[in-house]
Amino acid sequence: MTSSKVLTRTLFLICQLFLLLAAASPGSVRAQGSDEIRAVQNIFAPVGPPAETLQQVAVLTLLVCLGIFLAVGGLLLYAVVHYRRRSTDDDTTEPPQVYGSAAIELAWTVPPILIVVVLALATARTVGEIQQPKFNGDPLELRIVGHRFWWELQYPKYKIIAANEIHVPVSYLSTPRPIEMTLASADVAHGFWVPELNGKEWLVPDHDSKWWIQPTSLGTYLGNCTVLCGLQHANMLIRVVVESPEDFEKWAARQQQPANSDPKTEEGRKAFEANSCGSCHRIGGTGAGGIFGPDLTHFMTRQTLGAGVAPNDEANLKAWLRNPQDLKPGCQMPDMKLSPIQVNQIMAYLRTLN
Numbered sequence: 199m200t201s202s203k204v205l206t207r208t209l210f211l212i213c214q215l216f217l218l219l220a221a222a223s224p225g226s227v228r229a230q231g232s233d234e235i236r237a238v239q240n241i242f243a244p245v246g247p248p249a250e251t252l253q254q255v256a257v258l259t260l261l262v263c264l265g266i267f268l269a270v271g272g273l274l275l276y277a278v279v280h281y282r283r284r285s286t287d288d289d290t291t292e293p294p295q296v297y298g299s300a301a302i303e304l305a306w307t308v309p310p311i312l313i314v315v316v317l318a319l320a321t322a323r324t325v326g327e328i329q330q331p332k333f334n335g336d337p338l339e340l341r342i343v344g345h346r347f348w349w350e351l352q353y354p355k356y357k358i359i360a361a362n363e364i365h366v367p368v369s370y371l372s373t374p375r376p377i378e379m380t381l382a383s384a385d386v387a388h389g390f391w392v393p394e395l396n397g398k399e400w401l402v403p404d405h406d407s408k409w410w411i412q413p414t415s416l417g418t419y420l421g422n423c424t425v426l427c428g429l430q431h432a433n434m435l436i437r438v439v440v441e442s443p444e445d446f447e448k449w450a451a452r453q454q455q456p457a458n459s460d461p462k463t464e465e466g467r468k469a470f471e472a473n474s475c476g477s478c479h480r481i482g483g484t485g486a487g488g489i490f491g492p493d494l495t496h497f498m499t500r501q502t503l504g505a506g507v508a509p510n511d512e513a514n515l516k517a518w519l520r521n522p523q524d525l526k527p528g529c530q531m532p533d534m535k536l537s538p539i540q541v542n543q544i545m546a547y548l549r550t551l552n
């Protein structure tokens with residue numbers, strides 16, 4: 199087989215491999231319901247304009263890098279095959295030497311400059327489109343405050359305060375609904391990133407950052423804090439629930455209601471307040487008005503507890519009340535030294551908060 203055929207076949211196999219990997223990438227199938235969890239965080243499965251813009255510049259960069267790899271690898275392979283040692287070679291003579299070739303100098307200088315310019319212009323355009331968006335439709339305002347190690351959510355229009363699980367309406371082509379987010383931090387620097395919805399953004403103390411998403415598919419999208427903010431940084435998880443406009447309005451109306459009051463769990467409410475739980479946590483319509491921990495008014499509407507560290511079920515809630523440091527070592531909630539009776543009473547009370 200000639201060297202040219204070897205080179206052609208190698209390039210063809212590399213291109214085939216690249217296309218197969220792209221087609222088989224996780225998350226290529228769109229979620230069909232708000233309860234379907236997109237467990238694989240994948241920037242190549244964008245959902246909404248900002249993520250699609252980032253994907254386009256990422257694909258451009260990868261294609262440019264692939265082109266450079268193929269060009270350099272192809273030239274290297276050609277040199278290895280074409281100039282390989284042969285039995286008829288004369289080892290006593292030196293090959294022709296080239297000095298000061300203007301063509302070679304231009305070949306390794308001009309293309310890299312052009313590549314850098316193209317990528318810089320594409321990146322600058324992408325940054326401008328994301329940081330200075332022109333919204334179509336009525337944006338939903340959402341303020342997100344990062345705490346160690348959980349997320350406070352404020353919906354000014356609805357006068358709702360929630361935690362950790364972000365509910366937003368899906369954006370249809372006929373009725374676009376961008377989500378205009380204000381990101382802030384209550385303590386140290388944090389990072390907000392849900393790969394399918396947008397890129398990364400910092401949350402810095404005493405400074406508000408503007409960010410936005412516009413999800414176009416139903417589903418639950420996962421993200422992470424991207425800045426090392428302490429011992430439980432890796433478990434400061436993000437959960438974005440994208441639901442239909444009707445379901446979102448139902449969720450908002452439910453969140454606006456005061457906490458449930460069940461006479462059967464009155465002892466649990468008293469134990470909750472007597473053990474200083476209300477000094478950190480707020481429960482609407484009760485004497486608990488703390489601001490240092492997540493709002494628990496509608497605690498049982500959340501799928502997880504501890505900012506995604508465990509499913510919100512009876513076993514995990516009981517373990518959390520016994521000692522939150524067992525589930526999330528280093529979190530800001532101390533072991534309250536509750537008795538088994540108090541644990542059961544408070545757990546029964548919290549499970550009525552839906």
